[in-house]
Amino acid sequence: MQSKATTVAAYLDELPEDRKAPMNQLHKVIKKNLPKGFKDSMSYGMITYVVPHTIYPAGYHCDPKQELPFMSIASQKQFVAVYHMGIYADTGLLDWFTEAYAALGIGKLDMGKSCIRFKNTAKIPYDLIGELAAKLTPQQWIAMYEKNLKR
Numbered sequence: 546m547q548s549k550a551t552t553v554a555a556y557l558d559e560l561p562e563d564r565k566a567p568m569n570q571l572h573k574v575i576k577k578n579l580p581k582g583f584k585d586s587m588s589y590g591m592i593t594y595v596v597p598h599t600i601y602p603a604g605y606h607c608d609p610k611q612e613l614p615f616m617s618i619a620s621q622k623q624f625v626a627v628y629h630m631g632i633y634a635d636t637g638l639l640d641w642f643t644e645a646y647a648a649l650g651i652g653k654l655d656m657g658k659s660c661i662r663f664k665n666t667a668k669i670p671y672d673l674i675g676e677l678a679a680k681l682t683p684q685q686w687i688a689m690y691e692k693n694l695k696r
Contacts, residue, residue: 547590556592564620567666568592571618571627571674578675582683583615591619591628596683606694615686616678624655624662627674631681633659634689638680645673 550556553572560568572592576585583594588611595612598604605611617628632639646654649670655662663669681689 548587549590551587553585553587553592556587560620564625564666567625567663567669568618568620570671571625571669574671574675575616575618575678578679579616580679580682584612586612588612588614588617591617591626593617594678596687600683601687613687613690615681615683621662624664625666625669626663627661627677628659629661629677630659631686631689632661632677634693638677641680642673642677645676646670649673 548556548559550559557565557569557572572585575594579594582596582600584597585592585594587593588595593614594616595614597612601613603609603613605613615630617626619626619628629642632642643654643656651668651670652665655664
């Protein structure tokens with residue numbers, strides 16, 4: 546379910562009523578916790594938090610005109626999704642997140658390589674997502690991205 550919205554505000558406004566509150570809360574907690582240097586934008590039809598060209602001029606290797614993606618959130622057909630590229634690139638971060646999620650006792654983690662799916666929006670662990678957002682600075686993400694890109 547890709548949106549054609551060109552701004553974060555437009556994306557949030559077009560959401561179905563049952564998704565507006567959880568998506569707004571996710572956006573708010575991520576913005577509050579992301580280290581300085583990241584910015585929010587729209588990419589691939591979802592809200593994406595990127596390292597801007599002013600910090601990383603090379604951009605995204607798949608399309609250097611795009612800024613380097615780091616984290617995204619989206620309201621998909623069956624779930625709300627949080628995409629975090631650091632979890633995919635760093636097994637230590639993945640281990641921390643899966644252990645912290647399990648400790649919350651809110652159910653089984655539904656996760657792909659970088660996608661965390663929440664079918665029940667009442668069970669979104671906003672504080673944990675905020676902690677996850679805060680784990681990497683833009684400089685740390687760039688170093689990790691470049692290291693994995695060279696493999």
